Amino acid sequence: MSTVTQASLFAGRNLRRFFRAPPALIYSFAFPVLLLLTQYAVFGRIVGDGDRQHYLERLAPLVVLSTAAFGSPSSAVGFLRDLTGGLVDRLRVMPVRPGALLVGRLTGDVLRIVLIGVLTTAVAMLLGFRFRQGAAAVVGFFAVLALFGAMWAAIALWRGSGPGDEESLPPSLTGPATLLFIFSSGFVPVSAFPSVVQPLVRANPFSTATEALVGLSSGGPVLAPVLQTLAWVLGLGGVCLLVAVRRFARRTAR
């Protein structure tokens, strides 16, 4: 069996596990939808300067992206359970390439994130969110989401393979994710922040990815924010993945 087949088997396993746990499933879909609806209702008037649709153009991309970040705790715990629950030990006596599990996790996570992202986008469209840049831009929109999702999947692999237990892992990811969400240009415009923190807000991966998605839906600059997001994905995501691969290799070599 080729590595690709093995990896797709693991990706399928992760997706099936995701769909077969109804409480977690409902939560995964309901959370971004409720986040979108509540933030739209609560801050639309004040942040959009009286125009809720104007706020929605930026909020919807941000919430779509947040599905990647807020799904990472359960993904990290899932990987931790693979490592400590005997799955990896079992695989060592089978003709399976160890890397297939990692690739499968990464792919499964990205597919799940894009799926939830599509649903959240559909709800945003019911509120009035629109793609105005053509079909290619729609593909680009979800491609950027997939890239951003790959970064958070790599972060989850890094956290799940590292020190920490099932209780300490989730807050260590949701805390920073919440802060990045709030301090992003999708939540409120950069100009509303104190000038000292504005450079940080601009550099926030949530901001760069939001700007890219805004450009690909409502319109605006695309190339620069996409390249900035790519730098985050390759830089941060790459380092996390390398560390995770090394830890994983050490475990499977024993």
Next chain:
Amino acid sequence: MTVASPPAAGPARQFAVLAARNLRQARVGRSIGLTVVFPLTFFAGFMVVFHRLMADYGIAYEQFLPPAIVVQTTVLVAMSACYMVAGDARSGLISRYRTLPMGAAVVPAARLVVDAARAAVAVAVILVAAVVVGFRFTAGAAGAVGFVLLAIGFAVVLAAGCAALGLGARDPEQAYSALTLPYLVLTTVSTAFVPVDAFPGWLQPVVRVSPFSAQVDALRALSTEGADQRVWPALVWLLVLGLLFGFAAARSFRRTR
């Protein structure tokens, strides 16, 4: 052969032992991070993000936001009680308690008194941070005392409801994450973060009747003008929810195997 049984501990001693155990449980778990660090971070973040926008809207956010953060904190204290109670129910500790010669009220009392103490600490930390950024009690000491008591009362009432849920839950993680969605909706669809006129018109009646709006508005009244008619809705909600959740908690406690 008979073994002399040690003298039975009185209810006060039983309570002290259980309360001390619950405090230790709260200290080693994630509850400090969740009930103190998270609200403080959230407070700082919201001050930075919304201070300028709210000033443009005519609201001094350093006076407007702290009561909302206090309510958010008391909700988080109650939610962590759910997590801890669910853990105790699953590990069999609650069942073990039932086999012991203890008064029926000792276990719930030790739970709620410790939750009140945790709420008091968390509220105190938030208030110190709030005063640092410019929050003031302009209605004097009586208003401040009323503010703290109302906040703790709300935490205890919600903790009773969360404990009822936790006793019936099979998995602490699941019980806790089941609470995060109502938490998100109820805290945001209220006057906590923006005034009622910032909501879409059709949603404003919902915002007005929310118990969270009542609580936040009462705390705002107690910190500015003092006890006025804005405190009554909060007290009514406290009574109604207290009866409802108290009944629910007593019922699930009796049913726990």
